[in-house]
Amino acid sequence: MTIPQPMLATARLRLLPADPALAASMLEHQLRNREHFAPWDPTPGEQFYTETYWTMQLRQRARDWEDGGGARFLLAAQARPERVIGTVSLSNIVRGVFQACHLGYGIDHAHQGQGLMREALEAAIGFAFDELKLHRIQANYQPANVRSAALLKRLGFVVEGRAKDYLYINGAWRDHVLTALTCPHFDSRALLG
Secondary structure (H helix, E strand, O other): OOOOOOOEEOOOEEEEEOOHHHHHHHHHHHHHOHHHHOOOOOOOOHHHHOHHHHHHHHHHHHHHHHHOOOEEEEEEEOOEEEEEEEEEEEEEEEOOOOOEEEEEEEEOHHHOOOOHHHHHHHHHHHHHHHHOOOOEEEEEEOOOOHHHHHHHHHOOOEEEEEEEEEEEEOOEEEEEEEEEEEOOOOOOHHHHO
């Protein structure tokens, strides 16, 4: 039996598990932020801006949770839980001797600079380390993304290197800065069991 992915709450936010019922709200979020996300995301195809696409995507992200491969959260303000204003994902979860994942995130252009993404990421990091029992979270960003660089630094992520032509984003291969955060209280005895 699969344990349902929990909702996380912070002072100002709800981090809702991926749910196909939120496809319309997710589509509205993407449409509102089309230009805002363009420099940092792959160029989307025509289907990306349809409710059908987001229904399928959220269904797949829910399956990722069931399979143990990821946890995708949709951010909503406590006062308006029906409106998606951002996302946080813990993806590519690998167990065994690695016990790690990749962190991805994005917030609505109208909600930047308010500390909301930091609040959401602190909750997601706590969940990854305390509930999922991961040892390492990796987060990568394009060198020009100074907001992400500053946020990850404030959260304690350490730069580990730079990957040339790492991802094909917005029509070209883009370099990325590679960062990671490790759990200071990871219990390695679980690996021996």
